[in-house]
Amino acid sequence: MTKAVLGIIGGSGVYNLPGLEDMREERIASPWGEPSDTLRIGRIGQTKVVFLPRHGRGHFYSPSDINYRANIDVLKRAGVTDLISVSACGSLRAEFYPGFFVLVDQFVDRTFRRETSFFGRGCAAHVPMAHPVGPKLQQRIADAASAEDIPFHQGGTYVCIEGPQFSTYAESMTYKGLGYDVIGMTAMPEAKLAREAEITYATVAMVTDFDCWHPEHDDVDVAAVVAVAQQNASKVAGLIARIARDFPAEHEPCPNRSDRALDGAIMTAPSVRDPELLKKLDAVAGRVL
Numbered sequence: 001m002t003k004a005v006l007g008i009i010g011g012s013g014v015y016n017l018p019g020l021e022d023m024r025e026e027r028i029a030s031p032w033g034e035p036s037d038t039l040r041i042g043r044i045g046q047t048k049v050v051f052l053p054r055h056g057r058g059h060f061y062s063p064s065d066i067n068y069r070a071n072i073d074v075l076k077r078a079g080v081t082d083l084i085s086v087s088a089c090g091s092l093r094a095e096f097y098p099g100f101f102v103l104v105d106q107f108v109d110r111t112f113r114r115e116t117s118f119f120g121r122g123c124a125a126h127v128p129m130a131h132p133v134g135p136k137l138q139q140r141i142a143d144a145a146s147a148e149d150i151p152f153h154q155g156g157t158y159v160c161i162e163g164p165q166f167s168t169y170a171e172s173m174t175y176k177g178l179g180y181d182v183i184g185m186t187a188m189p190e191a192k193l194a195r196e197a198e199i200t201y202a203t204v205a206m207v208t209d210f211d212c213w214h215p216e217h218d219d220v221d222v223a224a225v226v227a228v229a230q231q232n233a234s235k236v237a238g239l240i241a242r243i244a245r246d247f248p249a250e251h252e253p254c255p256n257r258s259d260r261a262l263d264g265a266i267m268t269a270p271s272v273r274d275p276e277l278l279k280k281l282d283a284v285a286g287r288v289l
């Protein structure tokens, strides 16, 4: 039995978590470098909650500059078992309007200049990514969204672009034509790294705009995203508070085995593993090393 610890990564417009009781700030060192911010650790009801704003305070980090590895590593060190990522996104479907939440369950990674794995030379590992979202965790988010009267859709594909520029019209039309539902710049490699760290992961994608494909809506700009993200902040706080209040004391085993993702995943023979890399993997892969 593992004690459940709920992690929350806040995205654009979500730099605080109101309602976090007995809150303390902790700077946890990571062998993977600097995380985006200190961790804010507290509780909501009986549930331990750990909050991290992925862009840092004041939105210091652009999507390509976020140290996703350090962020996931420090959350793992803080004991996080279940991680909810809150992200602003553009909508690629007419029915998903600004203010609407999409509980995505798939990601397409179009990023190209980020560190995407904890593993590598001296310790190669391949974790399954077919189903990147924990269905039980997602269902808890869905139940809470219903109770909070937040309009949402369960399921969908988030395409993650490198950014920081928004997409061209041709790109937006291409993603829409491919059947993707929402577009953002941060869910990857976050979801991949959470899987490698055996943390159950789910995303709340808050629609802030229609990107640039919609003939009847303005092309996205920062002002539009910020305006909607700010309106959403109180909805997010209510949603997280409800999820946390109703969260089980023990981590629920994930049907997708996200909490066991490293079982059988490491290919490198023990005799040739790089001791320096193994040291860095103490938190992420300590269970199997």
Ligand SMILES: CSC[C@H]1O[C@H](OP(=O)(O)O)[C@H](O)[C@@H]1O
Pocket (backbone or CB within 6 Å): 010, 011, 012, 013, 054, 055, 062, 063, 086, 087, 088, 089, 184, 185, 186, 187, 222, 225, 226
């Ligand atoms: C401010 S517009 C672009 C910015 O918003 C999204 O942030 P996040 O995913 O962290 O909520 C998007 O991914 C970009 O980083």
Ligand SMILES: Nc1ncnc2[nH]cnc12
Pocket (backbone or CB within 6 Å): 088, 089, 090, 091, 161, 166, 167, 183, 184, 185, 208, 209, 210, 211, 212, 220, 225
């Ligand atoms: N249209 C968009 N494209 C990429 N990231 C976004 N974040 C919010 N809206 C976005």
